[in-house]
Amino acid sequence: MPGLLGLEDPLRFNNPVAPCAVVIFGANGDLTKRKLMPALYRLAYERRLPAGFAVVGVSRTAMTDDAFREKMRESVARFLEDSPFDEELWRSFAQGLFYQSGDIGDSSLYAGLSQRLEQIARQRSTAGNVLFYLSTSPSQYAPAVEGLGAAHLHRREGAWRRVIIEKPFGHDQSSARELNDRVRSVLDEQAIYRIDHYLGKETVQNILAFRFGNGIFEPLWNRRYVNHVQVTAAESIGVEGRGGYYQEAGALRDMIQNHLLQVLATIAMEPPAEYAAEAVRDERAKLLKSIQRIRPEDVPRVAVKGQYGPARIGGEPLPGFREEPGVDPLSQTDTYAALTLEVDNWRWAGVPFYIRTGKRLPKRVTDIAIEFNRAPLAVFGDAGGGHWPNLLVIRIQPEEGISLRFSSKVPGAGMNLRPVMMDFNYGTSFGARTPTAYETLLLDALEGDATLYTRQDMVEASWAVVQPVLDAWSETKFDLPNYAAGSWGPASSDDMLAARGHVWRVP
Amino acid sequence: MARVDAGRLLAELNEGWRAMGNDHTGAHANDSTGVLRACSMTLIAVASAADDPEDLSRTLASIMHDHPNRSIVLRVGVGEHVEASTAIQCWLPFGRQKQVCCEEIRVSAPRGQLDEVPPILRGLCVADLPVVVWCRDAALAASADLAPVLQLAGKVVVETSSAPASAACHSLSALRPGHPRIADLAWTRITRWREFIAREASGLCATAPGEVTYSGQGEPMAALYLAAWLRAVMNVPISLRCEDPQPPQPGMGRIRAVRLAGLEMRRTAPAVVEASCGLSRSSSVFPLLDNAALLRDELAIWGADPYYDAALGHLLERR
Numbered sequence: 001m002p003g004l005l006g007l008e009d010p011l012r013f014n015n016p017v018a019p020c021a022v023v024i025f026g027a028n029g030d031l032t033k034r035k036l037m038p039a040l041y042r043l044a045y046e047r048r049l050p051a052g053f054a055v056v057g058v059s060r061t062a063m064t065d066d067a068f069r070e071k072m073r074e075s076v077a078r079f080l081e082d083s084p085f086d087e088e089l090w091r092s093f094a095q096g097l098f099y100q101s102g103d104i105g106d107s108s109l110y111a112g113l114s115q116r117l118e119q120i121a122r123q124r125s126t127a128g129n130v131l132f133y134l135s136t137s138p139s140q141y142a143p144a145v146e147g148l149g150a151a152h153l154h155r156r157e158g159a160w161r162r163v164i165i166e167k168p169f170g171h172d173q174s175s176a177r178e179l180n181d182r183v184r185s186v187l188d189e190q191a192i193y194r195i196d197h198y199l200g201k202e203t204v205q206n207i208l209a210f211r212f213g214n215g216i217f218e219p220l221w222n223r224r225y226v227n228h229v230q231v232t233a234a235e236s237i238g239v240e241g242r243g244g245y246y247q248e249a250g251a252l253r254d255m256i257q258n259h260l261l262q263v264l265a266t267i268a269m270e271p272p273a274e275y276a277a278e279a280v281r282d283e284r285a286k287l288l289k290s291i292q293r294i295r296p297e298d299v300p301r302v303a304v305k306g307q308y309g310p311a312r313i314g315g316e317p318l319p320g321f322r323e324e325p326g327v328d329p330l331s332q333t334d335t336y337a338a339l340t341l342e343v344d345n346w347r348w349a350g351v352p353f354y355i356r357t358g359k360r361l362p363k364r365v366t367d368i369a370i371e372f373n374r375a376p377l378a379v380f381g382d383a384g385g386g387h388w389p390n391l392l393v394i395r396i397q398p399e400e401g402i403s404l405r406f407s408s409k410v411p412g413a414g415m416n417l418r419p420v421m422m423d424f425n426y427g428t429s430f431g432a433r434t435p436t437a438y439e440t441l442l443l444d445a446l447e448g449d450a451t452l453y454t455r456q457d458m459v460e461a462s463w464a465v466v467q468p469v470l471d472a473w474s475e476t477k478f479d480l481p482n483y484a485a486g487s488w489g490p491a492s493s494d495d496m497l498a499a500r501g502h503v504w505r506v507p
Numbered sequence: 508m509a510r511v512d513a514g515r516l517l518a519e520l521n522e523g524w525r526a527m528g529n530d531h532t533g534a535h536a537n538d539s540t541g542v543l544r545a546c547s548m549t550l551i552a553v554a555s556a557a558d559d560p561e562d563l564s565r566t567l568a569s570i571m572h573d574h575p576n577r578s579i580v581l582r583v584g585v586g587e588h589v590e591a592s593t594a595i596q597c598w599l600p601f602g603r604q605k606q607v608c609c610e611e612i613r614v615s616a617p618r619g620q621l622d623e624v625p626p627i628l629r630g631l632c633v634a635d636l637p638v639v640v641w642c643r644d645a646a647l648a649a650s651a652d653l654a655p656v657l658q659l660a661g662k663v664v665v666e667t668s669s670a671p672a673s674a675a676c677h678s679l680s681a682l683r684p685g686h687p688r689i690a691d692l693a694w695t696r697i698t699r700w701r702e703f704i705a706r707e708a709s710g711l712c713a714t715a716p717g718e719v720t721y722s723g724q725g726e727p728m729a730a731l732y733l734a735a736w737l738r739a740v741m742n743v744p745i746s747l748r749c750e751d752p753q754p755p756q757p758g759m760g761r762i763r764a765v766r767l768a769g770l771e772m773r774r775t776a777p778a779v780v781e782a783s784c785g786l787s788r789s790s791s792v793f794p795l796l797d798n799a800a801l802l803r804d805e806l807a808i809w810g811a812d813p814y815y816d817a818a819l820g821h822l823l824e825r826r
């Protein structure tokens with residue numbers, strides 16, 4: 001009879017990853033090169049991958065295994081973040097890399113892949129477990145899953161098969177539903193891992209630790225104490241040669257529908273009963289479903305669309321969005337979007353959540369600011385801290401940390417108060433390197449942990465939030481561009497907050 | 508000889524920071540260059556005169572990356588008076604522009620003047636953050652002289668790997684009542700063994716007695732811990748047997764093999780352990796761990812460690 005404690009020691013053992021193969025569709029692409037392969041290599045470096053492990057790259061371009069290995073070696077050496085490249089480790093890692101050329105729309109690809117996987121299972125002892133990673137253009141997601149289904153690659157007795165689907169999951173509410181129906185006609189929900197790499201970021205996960213691992217914040221985390229919340233995701237760069245792609249997406253689809261709504265859900269969700277995939281995802285989904293639906297007539301009041309125009313910064317001319325290569329000179333695409341959202345539940349009723357994102361803003365920063373109500377009585381009059389209500393800022397990038405603004409007496413005679421910041425910087429307490437979002441997410445999928453992946457109901461709920469805005473914007477002709485590169489966005493965005501007596505922070 | 512004063516040492520450190528022009532915890536926290544003053548605990552490393560101070564310094568420097576701390580190296584049985592000095596250690600994390608810096612204070616004291624040290628250490632510990640004492644020599648840790656130093660710590664880490672088992676157990680039982688959080692790097696060393704056994708033996712229904720074998724003279728603490736843990740988690744009798752009285756080759760460790768209900772796991776090379784059960788075979792690579800790696804693992808655990816407590820309980824009960 002076993003003792004009271006089991007053999008597994010969760011304090012010290014790494015979660016076991018079963019022997020397996022990862023098949024990357026779109027292995028000739030940018031994401032594989034920049035993120036996926038460096039993340040897998042780094043997991044090997046950290047000894048998190050099982051002895052029986054292999055990667056099969058799939059794309060149309062013909063390539064030998066060796067050519068693929070060489071291409072990946074160059075990419076990993078170039079794009080590995082914050083860690084050195086070890087030639088010796090690479091040699092052993094590269095022995096597990098294989099390449100299969102073929103077109104996702106062509107059934108012969110799957111027959112070839114099936115044979116290849118059998119061969120690899122024998123050669124590398126991967127036990128038939130396979131994680132398929134769809135890193136191709138979004139139009140190929142459903143055909144790839146259907147191809148796997150038709151070739152019976154989606155299931156195997158005594159082994160697991162999982163599929164990671166890259167973003168975006170649909171380009172609007174109905175296409176997201178349609179994609180889901182097609183994917184679900186082949187796969188069970190438990191086998192589907194919809195990626196939102198923001199959820200894999202260490203600092204986004206830390207929001208949960210901050211909220212639910214401490215006793216002092218949660219009592220304040222509600223409409224009684226919180227005045228409003230601002231979520232900012234600003235980029236200083238423009239579309240960097242991806243104008244064609246970006247023109248079809250826009251800021252609202254590219255950032256808010258997925259990443260920033262997931263961040264908002266993490267900030268505002270109820271505490272889960274346990275830290276387990278379904279419990280956490282249930283709470284996130286519940287929150288997303290409680291975001292008040294925007295009525296078409298309210299769109300001009302609660303949503304702001306922006307597009308950057310040309311500017312000179314530091315003596316250098318910067319093109320406006322419409323002058324970027326591949327972009328329609330009359331494009332109506334949003335390179336800036338801001339929303340006012342409200343959450344209809346007991347905790348948050350009446351508290352505005354402002355979200356903004358944009359390109360060519362003054363700096364690259366992602367943070368969440370929670371502004372608390374002012375002290376109920378201005379004991380110190382005008383010299384008091386009333387102008388500077390308490391502000392809690394959770395910085396996601398570039399320098400992860402948490403800051404709290406409070407008022408303090410200015411030294412000297414009289415009772416003059418001034419705002420001061422109390423800063424916590426992650427670097428001051430933890431080692432320098434945190435895993436990249438793709439390392440975290442790949443490892444979770446290999447372990448079968450879907451906590452940080454989105455579920456269909458979450459995807460649908462977040463499309464439901466932005467769809468009325470997308471619809472209204474598609475029917476309106478905007479006078480664009482409406483903000484200069486290097487500014488904090490269009491004036492109408494400031495007006496949106498001013499209407500409720502608020503102002504955007506300068507992050 | 509000037510009296511050693513905690514306030515003066517801290518002022519010296521502050522002066523050091525100022526000289527580097529870098530108290531970056533304030534307005535410049537968002538800069539991506541410069542220096543970052545990092546600290547998540549006070550680590551008091553207690554060393555005897557025989558310990559190599561350079562080796563100790565290297566170990567401390569290497570754990571700073573994962574557990575930035577104010578380290579206080581206390582050398583016992585050194586010099587004629589209590590003496591102290593300060594230093595700031597910095598490193599540049601790979602791919603970053605900002606240096607991360609931590610404080611190191613070195614205190615030495617002759618054995619007879621150890622009672623002068625705790626008041627100094629009390630003044631030197633970082634406020635409100637955990638304090639850990641790391642003392643490789645378990646017998647020294649268990650000595651009455653050092654008790655006031657250990658009282659400062661929320662966790663005490665010792666190392667019994669090279670001590671005779673009876674002396675090690677004696678020290679551990681002496682330490683245990685006063686310190687709810689004792690850790691032993693000899694236990695940390697067998698994590699890979701335990702992890703491998705857990706993988707291989709999951710689903711195994713062991714009812715027959717098992718065995719842990721070792722090489723070299725005298726029962727090694729590693730083997731004793733492993734047997735005690737197996738008893739605690741599998742609830743079967745586990746015996747200990749010397750397979751070869753010759754000391755092991757370097758890097759092999761003293762545990763040779765573990766047998767449980769038809770499953771045998773055997774160390775075959777310095778970094779390799781192989782499992783066999785009937786016809787099936789598998790192997791695992793055990794990385795060679797130095798003191799820094801072990802300490803890094805141990806410092807990541809703050810709360811109760813029921814697995815170690817249970818194993819230690821079984822081990823001490825039997826002796």
Ligand SMILES: NC(=O)c1ccc[n+]([C@@H]2O[C@H](COP(=O)([O-])OP(=O)(O)OC[C@H]3O[C@@H](n4cnc5c(N)ncnc54)[C@H](OP(=O)(O)O)[C@@H]3O)[C@@H](O)[C@H]2O)c1
Nearest residue numbers: 026028029030031059060061103104135136137138166167
């Ligand atoms: N890049 C990023 O940083 C990033 C970030 C977040 C999300 N994503 C998402 O990740 C996905 C992949 O992004 P990406 O930037 O890597 O795209 P990409 O550079 O366009 O790469 C996709 C690759 O798929 C292959 N491919 C295209 N059609 C195929 C077909 N019919 N059959 C087989 N292979 C085909 C292509 O290689 P061949 O020409 O050799 O076939 C191409 O290199 C996209 O959905 C994107 O939205 C990307």
